[in-house]
Amino acid sequence: MTFDIIIIGGGVVGASIAYFLTKNAASDLKVAVVEKDSSYQYGSTARSAGGIRHQFSTPENIRISQFGTEFLRNITEHLSTDGTKVDVSYNEGGYLFLASNQNIPILYNNNTIQRRENVDVALMDPDDLSRAFPWMNVGDLAGGSLGLSGEGWLDAYGLNQAFRKKAIQQGATFLKEEALSLEMDGIKVTAINLSESGTVKAGTFINAAGARADEVAKWAGIDLDVRSRKRYVYSFSCRTEIPDCPLTVDPSGVYFRPEGHQFISGCSPEADNDPDCTDFEVDYGWFEEHIWPVLANRVPAFEAIKMENAWAGHYAYNLLDQNVVLGPHPEVTNFVFANGFSGHGLQQAPAVGRAISELVLDGKYSTLDLNVFNFERMLTGKAVKEINVV
Incomplete structure (x- = not known):
């Protein structure tokens, strides 16, 4: 079994990436999402408080959430699979x-x-x-x-499922099994080993493994302080x-x-x-x-x-600065990261899904410039600090 892109992690971030990749790419692009928890009840998404806010001190974080709000306001247009309304109980309560x-x-x-x-x-x-x-x-x-x-809150599990269903309609494959390890050829990831399907090859791998992100990174010999x-x-x-x-x-x-x-x-x-x-x-x-x-x-x-x-x-939790790590590793360039959200994954999922699809398909950001959150800062220690009131 071979795919063009394999996403490790099917929570709201992984499902959003799958949605935007299959929405924006050619119809023959083969995208797979690996997620062992088929009920989606034990990941970070379903157990979150489900909030979205614009009150940040970093402009990029503000812009990420502003896109998230617009996406939620028009969610049926984006994620309906049969023309019926998509309801994630979005409440702009402030x-x-x-x-x-x-x-x-x-x-x-x-x-x-x-x-x-x-x-x-x-x-x-x-x-x-x-x-x-x-x-x-x-x-x-x-x-x-x-x-x-x-600003407000929503049904986190519902958003996850809406992204998943639409991505599947657009051609994504969701594999309900456990990821075990990665295979390398020099500084390139070539395959993932799964609990049921065995060795599955791909050209690009995306780490959207949430709280397990550091474990997945280690499979490629990479230290990720999440x-x-x-x-x-x-x-x-x-x-x-x-x-x-x-x-x-x-x-x-x-x-x-x-x-x-x-x-x-x-x-x-x-x-x-x-x-x-x-x-x-x-x-x-x-x-x-x-x-x-x-x-x-x-x-x-x-x-x-x-x-x-x-x-x-x-x-x-990103130990460096509690902000997301986005984009390819500077050396293992076909291994792309969307990790370390530190509690902001749900609200940032729409913009991050779009951003990662742009990086993978076009090689650059074409909407929001999110280079400030690149992996290199994890190596240099150049933190992007959010200044909180509390």
Whole structure:
């Protein structure tokens, strides 16, 4: 069995790449996606919080998400397979970043960059916050930044499946089996060894393996500083109505947003308490100790909440700068990377799928110039740092 292009990983990023390759290439291009989890329930995509935002400090990240928003607004036009509506429950509920006194300069500096990039965002002082969100305690806040349009959340699993179905309709092959190793001829990848199909050859290989990206890179003798880091998402209910609630990010880093009649919440741990991890066990004590006190302080009604559910997922965490690694390896040039999203893979999947298809088919970016995220920076240590409010 031989293909022109093999994508390792069938999560939302791999499926998006397959969609754009089969959409933009000649009809005889043979594209395969290797994904062992046929249910797609244990990858990073299905277990994410499903957010998309434009409030970044790096222009390229902003532009990536702006394309993602436009793609989602017109998703039926792009991904319908039979003319019926594609529904991924996209809700432009907005992101609200809250800031303490010490982080106000960052908030304002980021706002300058965002406005330059035509982000629809508003700065708010404590009085503005109190009027807009009367359910919120603003006594310890210095301000906030609210996305007025283009930001929100969606059904991550639904988007993954929509990309997959459309890619298959356009000619992509999805192989439900495990990738075991790569075969090399000098500095060129020539084949992949699969659990059922054995050795499968191709001309180009794309690493979209999410939290397993570093393992796949090692098969080609390449060190990739991307690691699997566990994140918890907690679902809870509140008897008091919290109207017009955006996805709110507290200065502590704790976030919460509505999910139907309930809410979800989580928080990334400090760097010294964030080991490499691949299991799915949930620490309920983390919620009791680190999250609930913050929620109760920010929203007094959250003092009386009921835990409904919780789950764990994984970030493909880029140790250098928590930004995506895109493009071919500088030496193993037929091995292309789309890894290290550090929690932003879902929102960046549409633009990254398009970008990787351009690199593979045309040898260069023809829409968004994303060279700033190239693999070379992983070798030189030239980080692309995102300046966060929290």
